Amino acid sequence: MEVPYALLFVSAVYALTLLAILLDFLQAKMLGDVLSKEASARRGLLYVYLFKTLSEVAVIWLIVAFFGQIWMGWIKF
Amino acid sequence: MAGVRQIAITGVTAGLCLPLALFAIILVPIPGLPAASGFWIPAGFYFVMTLWFGVWGALGGHIATVLAMGYFSGYTLQVWADGGLGDLIAPLVALAIFKAMGARPTLERKKDKVAWIVAVPIASLVCGLWVHTVNLLFGVITWPFWWIGVVTYLVGDSLAVFIVGTPLLKALTNYVKQSPMYIWRD
Numbered sequence: 548m549e550v551p552y553a554l555l556f557v558s559a560v561y562a563l564t565l566l567a568i569l570l571d572f573l574q575a576k577m578l579g580d581v582l583s584k585e586a587s588a589r590r591g592l593l594y595v596y597l598f599k600t601l602s603e604v605a606v607i608w609l610i611v612a613f614f615g616q617i618w619m620g621w622i623k624f
Numbered sequence: 625m626a627g628v629r630q631i632a633i634t635g636v637t638a639g640l641c642l643p644l645a646l647f648a649i650i651l652v653p654i655p656g657l658p659a660a661s662g663f664w665i666p667a668g669f670y671f672v673m674t675l676w677f678g679v680w681g682a683l684g685g686h687i688a689t690v691l692a693m694g695y696f697s698g699y700t701l702q703v704w705a706d707g708g709l710g711d712l713i714a715p716l717v718a719l720a721i722f723k724a725m726g727a728r729p730t731l732e733r734k735k736d737k738v739a740w741i742v743a744v745p746i747a748s749l750v751c752g753l754w755v756h757t758v759n760l761l762f763g764v765i766t767w768p769f770w771w772i773g774v775v776t777y778l779v780g781d782s783l784a785v786f787i788v789g790t791p792l793l794k795a796l797t798n799y800v801k802q803s804p805m806y807i808w809r810d
Contacts, residue, residue, distance in 0.1 A: 582799070583798070583799060583802070586799055586802050587802045590802075590803070590804070593799060593800070593802055593803055594632070594803070596799065597796060597799065597800060597803075598636050598640075600792075600795075600796060601636075601640055601669060601672075601792070602640060604669075604788065604792065605640050605643070605644055605669065608644065608665055608788075609643065609644070609647065612647055612651055615651070616651065621651075
C-alpha cells in the first residue's frame with residue numbers, strides 16, 4: 548500500500564510535534580522544583596508555563612482528531 | 625475589575641477553546657440539535673481555568689463557544705446566545721459546588737475528589753437542561769431531541785471534562801497556586 552506524499556509529510560510533522568511535546572512534559576517533570584521556585588520569583592514564567600502546557604494538550608487532541616478523521620474517512624488524501 | 629491579567633486569562637482560554645469547540649461541533653455532531661457536540665472537549669479546559677481563576681476562565685469558554693458557532697451559517701441569535709450562556713453557566717456551577725463543599729482544585733483530599741466527581745456531571749446536566757430547554761421553548765427542537773440533548777450533554781461534556789481536566793488539575797494546580805489570580809486561599 549502506497550502512502551500519499553501529503554499524508555507522509557503531515558504525519559512526520561505531527562510525529563515530531565508529539566515528540567517535542569512529550570520531551571517538554573518530561574523536562575517540566577524533571578525541573579519541577581526549579582520551575583516551582585522560579586515561578587514564585589517571576590510571575591510571568593508561571594503563566595507562560597501554564598498556557599504552554601494547556602496549548603500542548605490541545606495540540607495533542609487536535610492531532611488525535613486528525614488521524615481519527617482519516618480513520619473515519621472524513622479526510623482523504 | 626478587569627485588568628491585564630484577567631483579560632489575558634479570558635483571552636488565552638478563548639483562544640485555546642475556540643479551535644477545540646469548532647472541531648467538536650464538526651467531528652461529533654448530534655443530528656437534530658444545532659451547534660451540539662457529543663464530546664465537548666473545550667469544556668475540559670474552561671472548567672479547569674474557571675476552578676483556578678474564577679469567572680474569567682468561564683468567560684473565555686463562553687467567548688470560544690459563541691465564536692465557534694460563527695463558522696456555521698444559519699444559526700439564529702437565540703441559538704448562539706443559548707449555547708454560549710450554557711457554557712458560561714456550566715463551569716460556574718462547578719465552581720459554586722466546590723465553594724459550597726469547601727473543596728479545592730488540587731484534588732488532594734477526599735473532599736476535593738468527591739467535589740470534582742459530583743460537580744462535573746451536575747454542571748454538565750445544568751448546561752444541557754439550560755441549552756435544550758431554551759431551544760425547546762423557542763421551538764428549535766422537539767421533545768424527543770430534548771432528551772437526546774440533555775443525556776448527550778451530561779455524558780459527552782462530563783467525559784471530556786474528566787479526561788482532560790483531571791490530569792490538568794492534578795499536574796498544574798500546585799503551580800497555579802502561586803499566581804495572585806488563583807481564587808482559593810487556604
